[in-house]
Amino acid sequence: xxxxxxxxxxxxxxxxxxxxxxxxxxxxxxxxxxxxxxxxxxxxxxxxxxxxxxxxxxxxxxxxxxxxxxxxxxxxxxxxxxxxxxxxxxxxxxxxxxxxxxxxxxxxxxxxxxxxxxxxxxxxxxxxxxxxxxxxxxxxxxxxxxxxxxxxxxxxxxxxxxxxxxxxxxxxxxxxxxxxxxxxxxxxxxxxxxxxxxxxxxxx
Amino acid sequence: xxxxxxxxxxxxxxxxxxxxxxxxxxxxxxxxxxxxxxxxxxxxxxxxxxxxxxxxxxxxxxxxxxxxxxxxxxxxxxxxxxxxxxxxxxxxxxxxxxxxxxxxxxxxxxxxxxxxxxxxxxxxxxxxxxxxxxxxxxxxxxxxxxxxxxxxxxxxxxxxxxxxxxxxxxxxxxxxxxxxxxxxxxxxxxxxxxxxxxxxxxxx
Numbered sequence: 001x002x003x004x005x006x007x008x009x010x011x012x013x014x015x016x017x018x019x020x021x022x023x024x025x026x027x028x029x030x031x032x033x034x035x036x037x038x039x040x041x042x043x044x045x046x047x048x049x050x051x052x053x054x055x056x057x058x059x060x061x062x063x064x065x066x067x068x069x070x071x072x073x074x075x076x077x078x079x080x081x082x083x084x085x086x087x088x089x090x091x092x093x094x095x096x097x098x099x100x101x102x103x104x105x106x107x108x109x110x111x112x113x114x115x116x117x118x119x120x121x122x123x124x125x126x127x128x129x130x131x132x133x134x135x136x137x138x139x140x141x142x143x144x145x146x147x148x149x150x151x152x153x154x155x156x157x158x159x160x161x162x163x164x165x166x167x168x169x170x171x172x173x174x175x176x177x178x179x180x181x182x183x184x185x186x187x188x189x190x191x192x193x194x195x196x197x198x199x200x201x202x203x204x
Numbered sequence: 205x206x207x208x209x210x211x212x213x214x215x216x217x218x219x220x221x222x223x224x225x226x227x228x229x230x231x232x233x234x235x236x237x238x239x240x241x242x243x244x245x246x247x248x249x250x251x252x253x254x255x256x257x258x259x260x261x262x263x264x265x266x267x268x269x270x271x272x273x274x275x276x277x278x279x280x281x282x283x284x285x286x287x288x289x290x291x292x293x294x295x296x297x298x299x300x301x302x303x304x305x306x307x308x309x310x311x312x313x314x315x316x317x318x319x320x321x322x323x324x325x326x327x328x329x330x331x332x333x334x335x336x337x338x339x340x341x342x343x344x345x346x347x348x349x350x351x352x353x354x355x356x357x358x359x360x361x362x363x364x365x366x367x368x369x370x371x372x373x374x375x376x377x378x379x380x381x382x383x384x385x386x387x388x389x390x391x392x393x394x395x396x397x398x399x400x401x402x403x404x405x406x407x408x
Contacts, residue, residue: 023272023279052391057362061276064268068227071275071282072265075227078275079391081384082362082376087392098392103367103374116374117365147392158261158286161321163307170307170320172286180285187256187283188291188302188351 004135006033007040007066011135017065027115027130028058028084031141035059035099036066038139039088042097042146050091051076052152054083077152084116087147094149102143109137208339210237211244211270215339221269231319231334232262232288235345239263239303240270242343243292246301246350254295255280256356258287281356288320291351298353306347313341 004011011033018029043049051069053060053076060078063069063086069076075091089096106113111133114120159174164182171179181187208215215237222233247253255273257264257280264282267273267290273280279295293300310317315337318324363378368386375383385391 021268022274022277026277029276054385056276056360057278058276061274064225064275070226070265071268072233072260072262073226073230074261079384079389081389082365082379083373083383083385085373095395098394100373104372118362146395146397148395149392151391153391156260158322161286168308169287169289169304175286179287180283181258181287185283185285187355187357188353190302191299191350191352193350 004138006037014065015131018061021065022058022061025127025131026058026061027127027134029061029065030131031084031101031112031134032059032062032086033066034134034138035084035086035101035142036062036088038142038144039086039097039099040066042099042144043088043090047090047096048092049088049096050153052087052089052149053078054081054085056080057082059084059086074155079152087149089147089149089153091153094153096147096149097144098147099142099144101141105141105143106137109133109141112137112141208342210241218269219335222265225269226262226265229331229335230262230265231331231338233265233269234335235288235305235316235338236263236266236290237270238338238342239288239290239305239346240266240292242346242348243290243301243303244270246303246348247292247294251294251300252296253292253300254357256291256293256353257282258285258289260284261286263288263290278359283356291353293351293353293357295357298357300351300353301348302351303346303348305345309345309347310341313337313345316341316345 006014014033015025018025022029051063053063056078063076085098085100087096087098106116111125111130115125115130159172161170162173164171164179166178166182210218218237219229222229226233255267257267260282267280289302289304291300291302310320315329315334319329319334363376365374366377368375368383370382370386
């Protein structure tokens, strides 16, 4: 077998990067590596490309490891669509390529098909076996189309900043007269340190 | 001035990591570094912490650089709230700390205040000057509260996978009878390679 390269380096080095960044060598990020590598080759390394990822699971981390696009710099947008696909496109003319895991093509790799379609329990398909299948499959399970991006390409601008009259914290005025937390979307309850201490004492 | 440490390393090394990952040493990621570093100290390094970030701008990258939480591994959730705040919390008992940029405290650092409240043009506040102010301010412009997380803490599960009867691509059945793209949310138009070629020819 020829040496497998992802993002210009041996796949073993890429797998180590996955482990460090993502916490473990998740099959979705490994497979995603082949997808991003393919998309980069199609778009051309000389193109300054933005990314749209169609799932929040795993795939965004492959994009973040192999391209300059990150969650926080605005060059990668993540759609919560649960589709294992991504587009890289030239931010100047919105032309690029969409690469997807092609479920039809996975039929030749039953481990990959069974994992992707959730037909097998984790305990019955060890990670090492699944990842070996992914390395064997490589681009053979992918499909790509040239695309023109028609939505989600605009840079998201921050709105004007104000101070929420309820909590006194800064927020973007485009959220309304109050910040979203004070509008009822809050996700936390502030505790006094003593309460934290008591709860911990009770839990022992 | 004592050596400034972020995430256990000199801030200069952290700034180099920002440049490599985020593309440039964005003030929001640098400031975010102080916030994440503070939250990690409060929560305790021995705690396996999940993250909730209250803005999609910059701050998620500080979390990704300094904690095991990433966009793709599900340990970091990003709320599109436009508030410069984040919580790190123990995933077992949902107790942790919320750290925010405290706009009241920035009054002592006019560059920081003016940048954060968007009162100054980029050309009138060079990046180097702003970042120097952020290094001077450090935690002095932050506030922290002990919190219990009441929402958004659950691990997001993937739904059952099916094949969309319209496009033939795999998607999560929880999205409905068709994938979201075929429901009308599509963001791309597939081009034949010849069309791409013609458009490029015209644009020259």
